[in-house]
Amino acid sequence: MKPFTQLDGLVAPLDRANVDTDAIIPKQFLKSIKRSGFGPNAFDEWRYLDVGQPGADNSKRPLNPDFVLNQARYQGAQILLTRDNFGCGSSREHAPWALEDYGFRVLIGPSFADIFFNNSFKNGLLPIKLDAAEVDELFRQCEASEGYRLKVDLAAQTITRPDGKSIAFDIDPFRKECLLNGWDDIGLTLRHADKIRAFEEQRRAQHPYYFA
């Protein structure tokens, strides 16, 4: 996994609640057996005026001028501001794959859906939960000033606004450590292989019917 330490990035606002993973990456792209290449189809139904198909040349498709991420001022954005319950719905990891491939590294919102939140960390994408009032203020500032950037420091657990205000955020220490180092979860877990084996043997003895 790609480590995440610090980022000074352009911010884009996606001002709607309950953005679901079907919206982040529609189902026809889930037929891929690869992990990469989903970025051009992130938010496909909002971003383009036609219906996307796997394998199509997205550079030739008509863009929806009303979709916020298509505005010139947000090109190259690496931080996405969101509203409540971002990433709800399906467990498809294609959603964080698409956001990461699009270029996002940080998501900031008042709340995220559980499975999406979890999947993001596995892909070097940092979702940050802030109070709704803080998020409101970031939306206001971002929309008011073109080229709005934020500095995110994972080690210090801070977001710094252009006006100098620093906002602290929470993160599980274990997740933080994994993300800072880009650690592979599986490698970490396999350090406990003996413990897993012992647990399994005990469970097999106690509940043999789960091992039929």
Place this chain on the structure above:
Amino acid sequence: MKAQTLYEKLWSSHVVHEEADGTALIYIDRHLVHEVTSPQAFEGLKLAGRKPWRVGSIVATADHNTPTDHWDLGIQDPVSRQQVETLDANIREVGSLAYFPFKDARQGIVHVIGPENGATLPGMTVVCGDSHTSTHGAFGCLAHGIGTSEVEHVLATQCLLQKKSRTLLIRVDGQLGRGVTAKDVVLAIIGRIGTAGGTGYAMEFGGSAIRALSMEGRMTICNMAIEAGARAGLVGVDETTIEYLKDRPFSPKGAQWEQAVDYWRSLHSDEGAEFDKVVEIKAEDILPQVTWGTSPEMVTTVDGRVPDPAAVTDPVRREGIERALKYMGLEANTPITDIPVDQVFIGSCTNSRIEDLREAAAVAKGRSKAASVKRVLVVPGSGLVKRQAEAEGLHEIFLAAGFEWREPGCSMCLAMNADRLEPGERCASTSNRNFEGRQGAGGRTHLVSPAMAAAAAVTGRFTDVRAL
């Protein structure tokens, strides 16, 4: 000993290791696998030179991409076909407890076949790369959806990294009215607590109205726990659970059955167990439900109206409603029963089991599809459900009413196969998500129970099934 919730019992019996911050490794008993979320996991495993930890935990099937008609022609879409063939190859290479491939007599939706084969048992941890894995919690097991990285993690280590959830009890007491089903109960719950109301919680359903439900009804309710934001839904074990599991193919037999049942009877929340949050709902207050918007929380009763955004003060909510009404092509204040439908879909991991088909058939019997309805799809959840329905003659009722009787699969719940809505088409659907584009780009989905879907099919618009 301190009174424990069912979630606490299941959690504590699976912790292998715990980090200082409470992140735990929990052991996984059952790993359900389908074609959409597994190829990258198998590839990752192979690239890292790792082997699956315990293939005997794997039960696999192909469901999302499979066609529901003309099975003789195979899978026409080459991209879908490649995904299904990749699953075939992966399972052939690593092995499994059971694999029900495309066209197998027991193939079907992963959340239907696990329980009906007795591969989902009380006291287990069950995972699948699919958010509707919450369904299996109806059996008193800890079951939830995971992402593809976690699928790979479970394949490689038989464990999952997790933090303990908070506990939420939804207690539904009383008796459901005639024509009110499990689907109406869960939609009413989501309408009450919202699509994020269960975020961070393991959501247990209890109370006399839940106890009175069949396993099919309990599965419908747990299936949509994720639509309320909870990864896991739960119902405690009782005689209904045990009766359902007896003599299923993978259920324990003989002395092991007796031993298992002894243990399973302890799998319920103890008297006096404390939940972090409790929500109480009176069964008598629940009426048939219909969603009007693009999130399952955008729901009302069949005698209700489409809401008026002008009456909402919170700007984010108001804009959400305005956007939803625009997408859905609906005017504020329209009575629900004035909304016509173009298509009807009866199926999905929420409502494709035998009891669901019986409910729909009871309404369809002696009636015909309204001329204005283009198509009514009835898609059984599995090959076994299909055979059972045919043995009961339900397919003849559907066919006589002008409905289409299809092969099993996920079908138009998410339209990864050829079954889908055209832009602007409106559908009464027994599935679980009314998101924009879910059933086809530009398609408009209204979530309802199987009986309400059949009622819409025969009248051409949403109709109170109790008045038919």
